[in-house]
Amino acid sequence: MSLLEISRADSPLVLGLPHTGTDIPADCAAGLNDTGRAIADTDWHIHELYAGLxxxxxxxxxxxxxxxDANRDPTGVSLYPGQNTTGLCPLTDFDGQPIYHPGQEPDAAEIERRRATYHAPYHAALVAELARVKAIHGFAILYDCHSIRSQIPFLFDGTLPDFNIGTNNGETCDPAIERATYDICQAASGYTSILNGRFKGGWTTRHYGQPGQGVHAIQMELAQSTYMQESPDWPYDSAKARALRPHLKTILNTLTAWRPQ
Known part of the structure; x- marks a missing residue:
């Protein structure tokens, strides 16, 4: 089974895609119940949405x-203490429902095997690509691509804004990167946006975002209602996507053109 897809370019921008995969190795799938096998909590179609922008x-x-979960701390520490969330090897879905048959959840040894086999290679690739583009430009920008259903009572109240920008309260990137991204989202007619709301940036953003070292990171969590239907079989909505993609392209072009002052 192929674990990674890497496409290289020479701009300073690196897109991380930790949650669009749908492959589950047979030895991991064996213990999943019907809820787990439904893989409802995928960042559906995000790689297609951003392709070619x-x-x-x-x-x-x-x-x-x-x-x-490639966007969780490999030590298992929660990103959002005191709030409902899912862990490094999730045991429930986003609605709080178990995804394993009783007694077939991964134990500590299995979690460590999965970390070494699947989590570590993804992050080794990110490290390598960020270092490569930083060597070219003197800095790198990691834009972490995510999406989630707009209504999930187990995780948050009400309806999620369309654009959810996370910089861990401004710690993970230059303020100009944060402001430019937020301004574009706020100017997007017909869409709502928030900065460091329920989603402040996952482990990837927080771990790699070190502006003082020349690596900037920002997370974009899109409400899935902006580009797809939020019900099985989770179909891509081409009309919605065509309306959304120009705004995403503006964000990415702005980040690509940004230079440290």
Whole structure:
């Protein structure tokens, strides 16, 4: 089974795609119940939505987040203490429902095997690509691509804004990158946006975003209602996507053109 898709470009921008994969190796799938096998919590179609918008490197894992979540701290520490969330090897879906048959959840040894087999290679690839483009430009920008259903009561109240920008309260990138991205989202007619709301950036954004070291990171969590239907079989909505993609292209082009002051 192929684990990664990497497409290289020479711009300073690297797109991370940790949750679009749908592959579940047979040994990991064996313990999943019907809820787990439904893989509802995929960042559906995100790689298609962003395809061709800008010259940028992309790093995508093909393995589903139910195997191991590539956007979680590999030590298992929660990103959102005190709030409902899912872990490094999720045991429930986003609605709080178990995804394994009782007694077949991964134990500590299995979690470590999955971390080494699936989580570590994805991040090794990100490290390599960020270092490569930083060597060219003197800096790198990681744009972490995500999406989620717009209504999930287990995780958040009400309806999620369309654009959810996360910079861990401004810590993971230059303020000009944060402001430019947020301004574009706020100017997008017919869409709603928020900065560092429910989603402040996952482990990837927080781990790699070190502006003082020349690596900037920002997470974009899109409400799935902006480009697809939020019900099985989770179909891509081409008309919605055509309306959304120009705004995403503006963001990515702006980040590609950004230079440190």
């Amino acid at each position: 800008v010259e940028a490197t992309t790093v995508r894992t093909l393995v589903h987040r139910y195997v191991i």
